[in-house]
Amino acid sequence: MISRAGWALAGAVLLALGGCKTLHHMTRENSCNKPQPYMQASSIPPLRIPQGLDAPDTSHSLDVPKLDTPRPPPRRPTDPCLSAPPSFNVPQANARPGE
DSSP, X not given: OOOHHXXXXXXXXHHHHHTOHHHHHHHHOXXXXXXXXXXXXXXXXXXXXXXXXXXXXXXXXXXXXXXXXXXXXXXXXXXXXXXXXXXXXXXXXOOOTTO
């Protein structure tokens, strides 16, 4: 039979492993840089409308606005996933208040 100390130790270990981000990265190996299922997607034939019915107006359904900003630098395989939040510690210039 397990003593109370054993149960407490087991609970502490489970809590520590449950929030351990490094364990997740060790098993996933930065999965966002691996081929993703959506990359295998292919096009399907256009919608066929039966006789007697009107086709939907799709003339403006996929309007994409023009992008006026420069392209970001290419991502390296070692870069973190885009879904990963950025660092909150942003270096700022040394400025004194009131100057």
